[in-house]
Amino acid sequence: MTGKLVDIRNLSVRFKGKRTVHAINDVSLSMEQGETLALLGESGSGKSVTLKTLLGLLPPKRSEIDGSIHVNGVDVLSLRGKALAKYRGGEVSMVFQEPALALDPVFTVGHQIAESVRRHKGVSRDEAMSVALDMLDRVRIPSANRRLHNYPHELSGGMRQRVMIALALACRPRLLLADEPTTALDATVQIQILLLLRELQKEFGMGVIFVTHDIGVAVEISERVAVMYAGQIFEEGTTREIIREGRHPYTQGLLAANLHDVEQGQRLNAIPGAPPALESKPDGCSFAPRCPKALPECTAGLPPMLMPAPRRRVACIRAGEPVVAE
Amino acid sequence: MALAEPEMMDGREPAPMEKPQGYWAGVGERLLQDKLTMACFGVLMLLILSAVFAPWLGLADPYKGSMIARLKPIGTEGYPLGTDEQGRDMLARLIYGGRLTLFIGLMPVVFAFFIGSFLGVLAGYVGGLTNTIIMRTIDVFFAFPSVLLAIAISGALGAGIFNSLVSLTIVFIPPITRVAEAVTSGVRSLDYIDAARATGANNWTVIRMHVIGNVLSPIFVYATSLTSVCMILAAGLSFLGIGVRPPEPEWGLMLNTLRSAIYINPWLSALPGMMIFVTSLCLNLLSDGLRSAMNVRD
Amino acid sequence: MSATEDVGYDPTPDTGGPAQPLIKVQNLKKYFPVRGGPLGRVQAQVQAVDGVSFDVAKGETLGIVGESGCGKSTTAKLLIGLTERDQGDIIFDGLALGEKLSLKDLRRGVQMVFQDSYATLNPRMTIEASVAFGARVQGLDKPEDRARKLMDRVGLDPARFAHRYPHELSGGQRQRVNIARALAMSPRLVVLDEAVSALDKSVEAQVLNLLNDLRAEFGLTYIFISHDLNVVRYISDRILVMYLGEVVEVAPVASIWAEQAHPYTRSLFSAMPSMDPDNRTKEPPLSGDPPNPINPPSGCRFHTRCRFKADVCKTKTPKLAGLSVNAKHMVACHLHDADSGHPKAGQGVPS
Numbered sequence: 001m002t003g004k005l006v007d008i009r010n011l012s013v014r015f016k017g018k019r020t021v022h023a024i025n026d027v028s029l030s031m032e033q034g035e036t037l038a039l040l041g042e043s044g045s046g047k048s049v050t051l052k053t054l055l056g057l058l059p060p061k062r063s064e065i066d067g068s069i070h071v072n073g074v075d076v077l078s079l080r081g082k083a084l085a086k087y088r089g090g091e092v093s094m095v096f097q098e099p100a101l102a103l104d105p106v107f108t109v110g111h112q113i114a115e116s117v118r119r120h121k122g123v124s125r126d127e128a129m130s131v132a133l134d135m136l137d138r139v140r141i142p143s144a145n146r147r148l149h150n151y152p153h154e155l156s157g158g159m160r161q162r163v164m165i166a167l168a169l170a171c172r173p174r175l176l177l178a179d180e181p182t183t184a185l186d187a188t189v190q191i192q193i194l195l196l197l198r199e200l201q202k203e204f205g206m207g208v209i210f211v212t213h214d215i216g217v218a219v220e221i222s223e224r225v226a227v228m229y230a231g232q233i234f235e236e237g238t239t240r241e242i243i244r245e246g247r248h249p250y251t252q253g254l255l256a257a258n259l260h261d262v263e264q265g266q267r268l269n270a271i272p273g274a275p276p277a278l279e280s281k282p283d284g285c286s287f288a289p290r291c292p293k294a295l296p297e298c299t300a301g302l303p304p305m306l307m308p309a310p311r312r313r314v315a316c317i318r319a320g321e322p323v324v325a326e
Numbered sequence: 327m328a329l330a331e332p333e334m335m336d337g338r339e340p341a342p343m344e345k346p347q348g349y350w351a352g353v354g355e356r357l358l359q360d361k362l363t364m365a366c367f368g369v370l371m372l373l374i375l376s377a378v379f380a381p382w383l384g385l386a387d388p389y390k391g392s393m394i395a396r397l398k399p400i401g402t403e404g405y406p407l408g409t410d411e412q413g414r415d416m417l418a419r420l421i422y423g424g425r426l427t428l429f430i431g432l433m434p435v436v437f438a439f440f441i442g443s444f445l446g447v448l449a450g451y452v453g454g455l456t457n458t459i460i461m462r463t464i465d466v467f468f469a470f471p472s473v474l475l476a477i478a479i480s481g482a483l484g485a486g487i488f489n490s491l492v493s494l495t496i497v498f499i500p501p502i503t504r505v506a507e508a509v510t511s512g513v514r515s516l517d518y519i520d521a522a523r524a525t526g527a528n529n530w531t532v533i534r535m536h537v538i539g540n541v542l543s544p545i546f547v548y549a550t551s552l553t554s555v556c557m558i559l560a561a562g563l564s565f566l567g568i569g570v571r572p573p574e575p576e577w578g579l580m581l582n583t584l585r586s587a588i589y590i591n592p593w594l595s596a597l598p599g600m601m602i603f604v605t606s607l608c609l610n611l612l613s614d615g616l617r618s619a620m621n622v623r624d
Numbered sequence: 625m626s627a628t629e630d631v632g633y634d635p636t637p638d639t640g641g642p643a644q645p646l647i648k649v650q651n652l653k654k655y656f657p658v659r660g661g662p663l664g665r666v667q668a669q670v671q672a673v674d675g676v677s678f679d680v681a682k683g684e685t686l687g688i689v690g691e692s693g694c695g696k697s698t699t700a701k702l703l704i705g706l707t708e709r710d711q712g713d714i715i716f717d718g719l720a721l722g723e724k725l726s727l728k729d730l731r732r733g734v735q736m737v738f739q740d741s742y743a744t745l746n747p748r749m750t751i752e753a754s755v756a757f758g759a760r761v762q763g764l765d766k767p768e769d770r771a772r773k774l775m776d777r778v779g780l781d782p783a784r785f786a787h788r789y790p791h792e793l794s795g796g797q798r799q800r801v802n803i804a805r806a807l808a809m810s811p812r813l814v815v816l817d818e819a820v821s822a823l824d825k826s827v828e829a830q831v832l833n834l835l836n837d838l839r840a841e842f843g844l845t846y847i848f849i850s851h852d853l854n855v856v857r858y859i860s861d862r863i864l865v866m867y868l869g870e871v872v873e874v875a876p877v878a879s880i881w882a883e884q885a886h887p888y889t890r891s892l893f894s895a896m897p898s899m900d901p902d903n904r905t906k907e908p909p910l911s912g913d914p915p916n917p918i919n920p921p922s923g924c925r926f927h928t929r930c931r932f933k934a935d936v937c938k939t940k941t942p943k944l945a946g947l948s949v950n951a952k953h954m955v956a957c958h959l960h961d962a963d964s965g966h967p968k969a970g971q972g973v974p975s
Contacts, residue, residue, distance in 0.1 A: 043795075186692055187853075188914075195907070219900070260899045264859075268858075524736050535757065
C-alpha cells in the first residue's frame with residue numbers, strides 16, 4: 001500500500017429494509033498523513049454514513065458495502081472482533097455532535113479517559129489517570145485537576161465537547177473523525193472549539209475528517225474540502241479553490257445560500273427543490289433536477305469527473321466552462 | 327435565475343395523487359400483515375364467540391352432574407373433554423366458564439381504562455397541585471402488591487361477581503393512571519401543544535383535539551397487556567373462594583375444585599389452567615402486535 | 625387583482641395608526657423557579673427574561689440574537705402568552721394585554737413559527753386539519769378553504785398535501801406548513817423562533833424568500849429570532865442583542881453591522897466563522913461558555929467575560945441608552961455612558 005492515511009475506493013453503501021436507500025454511491029477519496037479534510041454536505045448527503053463506514057459502525061445485517069477502505073494500509077472492511085476494537089479508538093477515533101449523549105453519565109470524565117487509555121495501551125491505572133490529566137490540560141480545560149473528578153452533567157456544553165476531544169485523542173489516533181462537533185454549540189463556544197481542534201491537529205500531527213453542513217466552519221478548520229450530495233462527491237479541492245472558484249453548480253448554490261455577502265432583502269438565488277430520495281442508484285447527475293445549468297445530457301448518464309488540477313476534481317459536464325460572474 | 331414562483335417542487339418523492347390512507351387504516355393494514363398477532367386475535371375471537379353463543383352450540387348442561395360419570399378422562403364417549411369431580415361435562419363447563427372468566431377478566435380493565443385515563447390525562451395536562459394530589463393518592467395504592475390489594479378489597483366487600491369487578495377495577499386504576507400521566511406529560515411538553523395553545527384554543531379543545539389522540543393508543547396498548555393479569559387475578563380470587571361462587575362455571579374456580587383430582591386425572595385438572603394460559607398468552611401477544619402497529623413512524 | 629383577497633387574509637383592523645408601534649414591550653420579566661430537595665422548595669430562580677423593553681413598528685422586522693440561555697425564546701413565548709409573564713406590559717397596537725386586550729385576541733394578532741418543524745405538528749392530524757385548526761378556533765369562516773389557499777400560497781399543492789401526515793413531508797415542507805398554520809389566523813405579527821435554523825442551507829434560502837414575499841403581500845411585521853447573524857441581517861430592519869435575560873444592544877442593521885457598540889455584540893460578531901481561507905480567525909473572541917442564568921453576575925452581566933471591565937461594572941447595572949452619534953443605536957454599556965464612573969467612560973469600545 002501507499003503511505004496514504006485514508007484511501008477509499010469506489011465505496012458504495014446500501015441500506016436494506018422496507019425500502020432500499022443508496023446512501024453512498026461510488027465514492028473515492030484519499031488523504032495524506034496529517035491532512036484536514038472537511039466533508040461538506042446537507043442532511044442525507046451521505047457525509048455521516050461515510051464516517052460511520054470508516055469506523056466500521058454500520059449495522060452489518062442491514063447494510064451492503066462495496067468497494068474498499070484502507071486506513072494507514074489496514075483494510076478496514078475486513079476487520080472483525082478484537083482487531084476492529086483495537087482499530088476503533090486506537091488508530092481512529094471519533095468526536096460526536098452531542099457530547100451529552102456520547103459520554104457515559106455514571107462515570108467521572110477522568111475515569112472514562114483513563115479507561116480508554118488502559119484498554120488500548122495496557123498501562124496501569126495511575127499512569128492512565130495521569131494521561132487523562134494531561135489530556136484535559138491539552139484541551140485547555142481550566143483547573144483540570146478538579147475537572148478530572150467531575151461527572152459529565154456537571155460540565156457546560158463547551159466543556160463536555162472538550163472532554164470528548166480529550167477522550168478521542170487520549171490514545172493518539174492517526175485519524176480523527178469529527179461529526180458536526182460544533183453544531184450544537186453557541187457561536188462564541190463553537191469558534192473556541194474549532195481553534196482548539198486546529199491547534200491540536202498541528203500538535204499531534206493527525207489527520208482529521210470533519211463533517212459539517214456549514215461552509216464557514218469548513219473554512220475555519222480544514223485545508224481541503226469535499227462537497228457531498230446524494231451519496232456522491234461532487235467536488236474536491238483545497239478550501240481556497242472551493243470557496244474562490246467552486247465550479248459545481250451545487251457548490252455555487254451552497255456558497256450563495258450562506259448569505260455572507262447578500263444585500264438585505266434582496267431575492268436569494270435559492271436552489272429549488274429538495275435532495276433526491278436515493279431509492280435507486282443514480283444513472284444521471286443527481287443534481288440535474290435542481291440545477292439551473294442543467295442540459296439534456298445531464299440526465300442521460302453519470303457526469304464525467306473533470307480533474308482541472310492535481311487533487312482537484314469536479315463531477316459536472318459544464319465544469320470545464322469558464323466561470324461567469326453572475 | 328431568481329425564481330419568480332414560490333418553489334413548488336420541494337418534494338422528496340413524487341407524491342401519489344390519490345388520497346393517502348388515514349391513520350387507522352394504516353394500523354389495520356399493518357395488523358393484517360402481522361401473522362402472529364392475527365393468529366392470537368383469531369384464537370381470542372373463537373373463545374369469545376363460543377362463550378357468547380354457548381347456549382346455541384348444542385353443548386351438555388354445564389350444571390347437571392352425574393354421580394356415576396365422575397372424573398371421566400379426556401376422550402370418553404359422550405364427554406369429549408371428560409367430566410369434573412361432580413360428573414359435569416368439562417367441554418360445556420369450559421366454554422360456559424369462558425363467559426364469566428372473560429367478563430370479569432376484561433370488564434375491570436375497561437372500567438379502569440376509562441377512569442385511569444381520565445385521571446392520568448387530567449394530572450398530566452394540568453400539572454401542579456392537581457397532579458400532586460392525584461399521583462400521591464395513586465402512590466398509596468401502589469404500596470400494596472396487586473394480588474394482596476385485590477384479596478383485601480374483595481374480602482372486605484364479600485364474595486360475588488359484582489364485588490370482584492369492583493375490587494379488580496380499583497386494582498387496575500393506579501397503573502393505568504400512572505402510564506396515562508407519564509404519556510400525557512410527555513405529550514404536553516411537545517411543541518405542537520404549544521402551537522395549538524398559541525392559536526387561542528382553550529384547554530378543553532387542546533385536550534380533545536391534540537392530547538387524547540396521541541396518548542390514547544399507548545394507554546390502550548398498556549391496558550391490553552393488563553387484561554391477562556386481570557384474568558389471572560380474577561381466577562385467583564375465585565380459586566380462593568372470594569370471587570365467583572360454585573356451582574357457576576369459571577376457570578379459576580374450576581381449577582380450585584379440580585385440585586383434589588390432580589392425582590387421579592392430572593390432564594383433566596390442568597384443562598382450566600390451560601385455558602387461562604392460552605387466553606393470557608394471546609392477550610399479551612396481541613398487545614405487543616398492537617403496539618408495533620400503532621407506531622406511526624418506523 | 626390582489627393576492628390578499630385571494631387568500632382571504634383579513635387581519636384585525638389597525639387601531640393605533642401608523643405611528644403606534646405594533647407591539648410594545650415594557651420591562652418584561654420572567655423568572656423560573658428551580659425546585660429541589662425532598663419538599664420541592666424553590667431553591668433558586670432562573671432569571672430567563674429580566675426587564676426587557678423594546679417596540680416593533682408596523683411593517684418592521686426586528687431580529688433578536690443571542691446565545692442559548694439569553695432568554696430570546698422565552699421572550700417569544702411571553703409575547704404570545706404561552707408563558708405567563710411575572711411582570712411587565714405587552715401592548716399590541718395600543719391595547720395592553722390583560723386590560724383592553726384578551727389573551728385570545730392577542731393570539732389572533734400574534735402568531736408564532738417554532739424551530740422544530742416536526743414537533744410542532746400533531747402527528748395524528750392531516751396537514752389540512754393542522755392548518756385549519758387555528759382558523760376554526762378563532763371562529764373564522766371556511767377554515768378548510770382558507771387552509772387550502774394558504775397551503776397553495778406557501779408552495780404546497782393542496783391536492784397533493786392536504787391529506788398527508790407530517791412524517792410524510794420533508795423538513796422544508798413541514799416548515800411551510802407551520803408558516804401556513806400561523807397565517808391561517810391572519811395575524812399582523814409573526815414571531816419566528818429559529819424558524820429556519822434546522823433547515824438545510826439550500827432549503828433555508830427558499831423559506832427566507834417565501835417569508836420575504838409573505839411579508840410584502842400581507843403587510844406582516846416579524847420578530848425574527850435566530851443565532852445565525854447572517855440570516856438575521858438579511859431579513860431584519862433592526863437587531864436586538866440579548867445576553868442572560870437582558871437587552872445589551874439594539875440598533876438598525878446597517879449601524880450595528882458597521883460598528884458594534886457593546887463588547888459582547890462585538891465578540892458575537894467576531895465569533896462568526898470567517899469565509900476567507902487566507903484570513904481565518906486567529907483567536908477566539910471570548911473564552912468559556914455563557915454563565916448560568918440561575919445566578920447571573922451582578923452589575924453588568926457580561927463583566928465576567930468582558931475584556932474592558934472595571935470595578936463599576938461589577939456593581940452598577942448599565943442602562944440602555946442611545947449613542948451620541950446615533951440615538952437609534954442603543955446600548956447598555958458603561959463605556960458609552962460619560963457619567964458611569966468607568967475609567968474609559970464615554971470613549972466607546974476600544975478596538
